[in-house]
Amino acid sequence: MTTTTLAVLVPLLPLLGAVAGLAVGRAAPGFVRPLAVLPTLAAAALAVVVAVRQGGNTVIDAATELTPTGSVPISLGLHIDGFAALVAVLVGVVASCVQIYSTGYLREDPRYPSYAALVSLFTAAMLLVVYSGDLMVLLVGWEVMGICSYFLVGHYWETPEARSASLKAFLVTKLGDVPFLFGLFALATDAGTFRIDGILSTVASGGLDHPTVVALLLLAGVAGKSAQFPLHTWLPDAMAGPTPVSALIHAATMVAAGIYFVARLLPVFAASAAAMTVLAVMAAITMVGSALAALAQDDIKRVLAYSTIGQLGYMAGALAVGDRGAAVFHLLSHAAFKALLFLAAGAVIHAAGTNSLTAMSRMSGLAKRIPDAYWTMTVALLALAAIPPFAGFFSKEAVLVAAEHTALGDRSPAPAGAGWTVLVAGLLTALLTAAYALRLWLRTFRGRGAEAPDHGRQPIAMTAVLWVLAVPSLGFGLSAALLDDWFDGEALTPTLTTAVLGTGLAVAGGAVTYAVWRTLAARAVPLAGIPHVPHPDADAGLVEAEALRLPHPAEDPADPGRALLGPLHGPAADGFHLDALYRKAFVRPVLAAASLVRFLDREVVDTYVRGAAGTAKGLGWLVRRAQTGNVQTYLSALLAGSVVLAIAAVAVANAFAGA
Amino acid sequence: MILAAAQTNPGFLSPSGVGVAFLLVGLVTLGAAIVSVTTKQLVHAALWLVVALGGLAVEYLLLTAEFIAWVQVLIYVGSVVVLLLFGLMLTKAPIGRSPDADSANRPVALAVALAAAAALVWVVVDAFSTTWIKLDGPAQGSTGVTGEILFRHWVLPFEALSVLLLAALVGAIVLSRKKPEGERD
Amino acid sequence: MHLAYPAVLAALLFCVGLYGVLARRNAILVLMSVELMLNAVNLNLVAFDVWLRDALHAGQALTLFTIAIAAAEIGIGLAIVLMVHRNRGTSDVDRLRDTAEPRQGAGAPDESTDSTGEHPGEKAEAAA
Numbered sequence: 001m002t003t004t005t006l007a008v009l010v011p012l013l014p015l016l017g018a019v020a021g022l023a024v025g026r027a028a029p030g031f032v033r034p035l036a037v038l039p040t041l042a043a044a045a046l047a048v049v050v051a052v053r054q055g056g057n058t059v060i061d062a063a064t065e066l067t068p069t070g071s072v073p074i075s076l077g078l079h080i081d082g083f084a085a086l087v088a089v090l091v092g093v094v095a096s097c098v099q100i101y102s103t104g105y106l107r108e109d110p111r112y113p114s115y116a117a118l119v120s121l122f123t124a125a126m127l128l129v130v131y132s133g134d135l136m137v138l139l140v141g142w143e144v145m146g147i148c149s150y151f152l153v154g155h156y157w158e159t160p161e162a163r164s165a166s167l168k169a170f171l172v173t174k175l176g177d178v179p180f181l182f183g184l185f186a187l188a189t190d191a192g193t194f195r196i197d198g199i200l201s202t203v204a205s206g207g208l209d210h211p212t213v214v215a216l217l218l219l220a221g222v223a224g225k226s227a228q229f230p231l232h233t234w235l236p237d238a239m240a241g242p243t244p245v246s247a248l249i250h251a252a253t254m255v256a257a258g259i260y261f262v263a264r265l266l267p268v269f270a271a272s273a274a275a276m277t278v279l280a281v282m283a284a285i286t287m288v289g290s291a292l293a294a295l296a297q298d299d300i301k302r303v304l305a306y307s308t309i310g311q312l313g314y315m316a317g318a319l320a321v322g323d324r325g326a327a328v329f330h331l332l333s334h335a336a337f338k339a340l341l342f343l344a345a346g347a348v349i350h351a352a353g354t355n356s357l358t359a360m361s362r363m364s365g366l367a368k369r370i371p372d373a374y375w376t377m378t379v380a381l382l383a384l385a386a387i388p389p390f391a392g393f394f395s396k397e398a399v400l401v402a403a404e405h406t407a408l409g410d411r412s413p414a415p416a417g418a419g420w421t422v423l424v425a426g427l428l429t430a431l432l433t434a435a436y437a438l439r440l441w442l443r444t445f446r447g448r449g450a451e452a453p454d455h456g457r458q459p460i461a462m463t464a465v466l467w468v469l470a471v472p473s474l475g476f477g478l479s480a481a482l483l484d485d486w487f488d489g490e491a492l493t494p495t496l497t498t499a500v501l502g503t504g505l506a507v508a509g510g511a512v513t514y515a516v517w518r519t520l521a522a523r524a525v526p527l528a529g530i531p532h533v534p535h536p537d538a539d540a541g542l543v544e545a546e547a548l549r550l551p552h553p554a555e556d557p558a559d560p561g562r563a564l565l566g567p568l569h570g571p572a573a574d575g576f577h578l579d580a581l582y583r584k585a586f587v588r589p590v591l592a593a594a595s596l597v598r599f600l601d602r603e604v605v606d607t608y609v610r611g612a613a614g615t616a617k618g619l620g621w622l623v624r625r626a627q628t629g630n631v632q633t634y635l636s637a638l639l640a641g642s643v644v645l646a647i648a649a650v651a652v653a654n655a656f657a658g659a
Numbered sequence: 660m661i662l663a664a665a666q667t668n669p670g671f672l673s674p675s676g677v678g679v680a681f682l683l684v685g686l687v688t689l690g691a692a693i694v695s696v697t698t699k700q701l702v703h704a705a706l707w708l709v710v711a712l713g714g715l716a717v718e719y720l721l722l723t724a725e726f727i728a729w730v731q732v733l734i735y736v737g738s739v740v741v742l743l744l745f746g747l748m749l750t751k752a753p754i755g756r757s758p759d760a761d762s763a764n765r766p767v768a769l770a771v772a773l774a775a776a777a778a779l780v781w782v783v784v785d786a787f788s789t790t791w792i793k794l795d796g797p798a799q800g801s802t803g804v805t806g807e808i809l810f811r812h813w814v815l816p817f818e819a820l821s822v823l824l825l826a827a828l829v830g831a832i833v834l835s836r837k838k839p840e841g842e843r844d
Numbered sequence: 845m846h847l848a849y850p851a852v853l854a855a856l857l858f859c860v861g862l863y864g865v866l867a868r869r870n871a872i873l874v875l876m877s878v879e880l881m882l883n884a885v886n887l888n889l890v891a892f893d894v895w896l897r898d899a900l901h902a903g904q905a906l907t908l909f910t911i912a913i914a915a916a917e918i919g920i921g922l923a924i925v926l927m928v929h930r931n932r933g934t935s936d937v938d939r940l941r942d943t944a945e946p947r948q949g950a951g952a953p954d955e956s957t958d959s960t961g962e963h964p965g966e967k968a969e970a971a972a
Binding site for chain 2 (some may be wrong): 857872875886897911920
């Protein structure tokens with residue numbers, strides 16, 4: 001088979017798996033697991049084959065036009081360069097891991113068939129976005145992801161949190177998607193085509209008429225999908241979904257799509273210095289703000305969610321300084337360790353029976369109960385904190401190096417101010433990242449108090465996947481030197497200055513956190529009354545669904561995050577009150593407008609409707625009164641009418657005769 | 660006819676002898692008819708109807724339609740009124756004054772009738788105020804003439820009418836036949 | 845003779861019959877009034893036939909036919925009246941009101957034979 005055929009099969013296989021899974025889900029439950037896992041695995045394998053054949057330097061571009069579509073043609077196109085090949089491999093691998101993990105995690109879930117099919121569909125949509133060479137086809141995948149995320153986040157729809165979270169995820173991303181659609185149309189109108197290579201060549205020849213408008217419109221969609229400030233609020237709430245879904249959304253698919261899209265169309269954005277500056281500021285605010293918020297969260301998954309937002313900020317920062325190689329490099333390594341973190345967190349929640357860090361800090365021996373999750377999570381947290389030689393160190397260094405080069409004016413595509421913004425914010429975030437990573441680790445695995453309950457070993461499907469993902473978290477960064485050829489050819493290896501600065505700050509952050517923790521832990525008073533799930537021995541998915549409903553314990557004075565943040569803790573724990581602000585600024589007016597419309601409909605429009613009905617009814621009543629049944633009355637009316645008509649006819653005839 | 664009207668133009672207020680007779684008999688007929696539709700005594704109404712129909716027969720005679728006049732007397736006065744009297748008897752109509760002979764619709768009926776009368780009289784007078792009937796010459800409705808036209812020109816309708824009468828006969832018998840007990844129509 | 849005499853007499857007789865048809869309560873009296881109306885028409889026919897000197901004497905022929913038809917009509921009409929009287933015990937025109945719109949919830953039980961069919965429709969309307 002040609003490489004093109006293989007590449008077409010990559011998104012197609014999970015799609016067919018999803019359709020088949022939905023079709024046979026109820027009738028043949030035995031086929032659901034193979035149908036979920038095998039197509040995704042096959043797609044991952046094919047993606048690897050495509051990447052190997054593509055080799056990183058030859059761009060595969062194939063397109064077929066199904067039907068003429070007016071002024072701007074839409075074609076089914078493939079555009080596979082080094083970025084696409086590698087990201088597709090990543091998506092395939094992570095999706096396979098998630099599917100395998102889910103077979104253990106949602107073992108007894110009655111809605112597993114539809115869940116697995118939606119995950120497959122989600123994967124197919126992301127692969128379509130990755131491989132697509134046409135913006136309209138890309139948009140199809142983009143929107144399918146949006147609706148899949150709605151369904152998957154709302155998997156536990158019995159809980160009100162999950163319901164509102166799924167709605168919020170859908171609405172907030174849609175809010176970005178509307179300008180995104182306009183941006184796509186504006187771009188296609190300027191370039192005269194939806195094909196990515198056509199657009200890139202137009203940009204290269206300077207044929208773009210409104211680069212700033214187009215770039216800013218597209219950025220809105222990217223901010224929505226990739227959870228950048230100010231449209232990031234859906235991501236922490238999306239934790240109400242099952243943990244594997246969080247892993248999938250955060251690592252490989254949904255949030256990666258925005259970064260990947262900008263990376264693909266970077267020349268369009270680079271054509272506008274204003275857009276690059278906006279992107280840099282957006283990235284900086286996102287990074288620092290989310291790191292502060294992560295330090296204050298009590299829910300383990302929310303910590304990870306804010307960390308995802310921060311890491312996406314790094315990627316956006318790399319794009320803002322014009323280095324898409326660094327951005328996608330960080331995307332790949334982040335996907336590996338963030339998927340690992342989420343899947344391990346799922347195991348932790350299952351073992352601890354709660355998702356609250358405070359509750360976990362009052363349990364001892366959690367690490368002994370789940371050694372696989374413990375060790376792999378340690379690796380992943382080290383990668384997150386960018387400690388050498390883990391994967392996160394190399395990719396984050398690549399971002400910082402790119403920012404430093406731009407700041408010092410070594411590179412042209414982005415303004416120097418953007419470089420400085422990203423560099424300073426990136427260094428500050430490195431410090432905070434190490435702090436919250438260590439806090440998470442200490443409070444989860446170094447708790448003191450009662451022994452953690454023993455639920456036996458985790459299913460092999462869950463632990464094996466953790467170790468599989470631990471390998472790239474550990475070693476992917478070492479391949480930095482090899483990856484240059486796949487990307488734009490710029491060096492991704494760290495330089496001494498940034499490496500020392502970044503690592504030093506990370507170590508400093510970690511050291512301060514540890515010191516604070518030691519001090520506070522010595523003084524901590526063990527508190528009783530830790531809330532627990534009602535069925536701690538049940539299926540992992542069920543435990544998580546029940547943990548969602550648990551109240552979080554009261555503020556814990558032993559929390560190092562609290563001591564570190566000081567007065568910032570309250571706002572940071574609440575996401576800097578952004579939700580409340582949105583509620584005041586958007587939700588209230590919309591609700592008021594809705595009630596106005598309701599009033600207009602009920603009281604004004606319906607009055608006419610009721611009036612029309614009432615008039616007809618009243619007239620009918622009158623006419624019915626006339627139906628007395630007395631023939632003489634009828635006849636009288638008839639004859640009176642005839643007489644009147646006759647007189648009228650004679651009068652008219654006379655009038656005409658007179659005239 | 661207009662020519663005839665133009666030739667002989669007697670004054671409107673100088674009627675001929677036939678005209679005076681017609682007018683007087685007409686007044687009697689009209690009065691009898693009015694009494695017939697207003698009287699409270701049902702049997703008297705039928706008897707006043709006889710007067711009205713008889714008056715009409717005289718009017719036919721004055722219009723030289725002899726055959727019609729005798730047919731009128733024979734059929735109307737002789738059979739129709741008798742039938743009506745039988746009907747009154749069979750429906751146990753009260754003899755003497757019955758205060759509820761008129762329905763509640765009476766004022767409306769009066770209004771409609773007066774309006775119709777006014778309209779019709781106005782139109783008729785307006786149209787025929789200068790028109791005269793020439794009654795001299797041979798009688799136009801003698802039995803011979805009538806028989807001739809009836810069996811020369813109107814044979815087919817005449818025969819069709821006989822079928823209609825037969826059907827009416829059969830219908831009347833079917834309707835007035837007493838049903839055996841337990842059988843419903 | 846003036847043509848207006850028979851014409852006006854016919855018109856007035858017709859209107860008297862009309863009044864009788866509309867005002868009389870007893871069905872047989874109504875039939876009598878119908879006879880008056882028919883006779884008014886007959887008078888018109890004869891008068892105009894004589895005035896026009898019609899060669900075919902269509903007016904007189906039609907008068908004969910009308911008389912015959914009136915006789916048939918009175919026979920059938922009386923038969924109907926007798927049957928109604930037999931079935932209902934009355935021949936009053938204004939008490940034969942089976943086709944009246946039934947008042948809500950107050951339909952007379954002996955008149956409800958064909959008004960029952962309208963009740964479901966009314967209920968549906970009230971529910972809507």
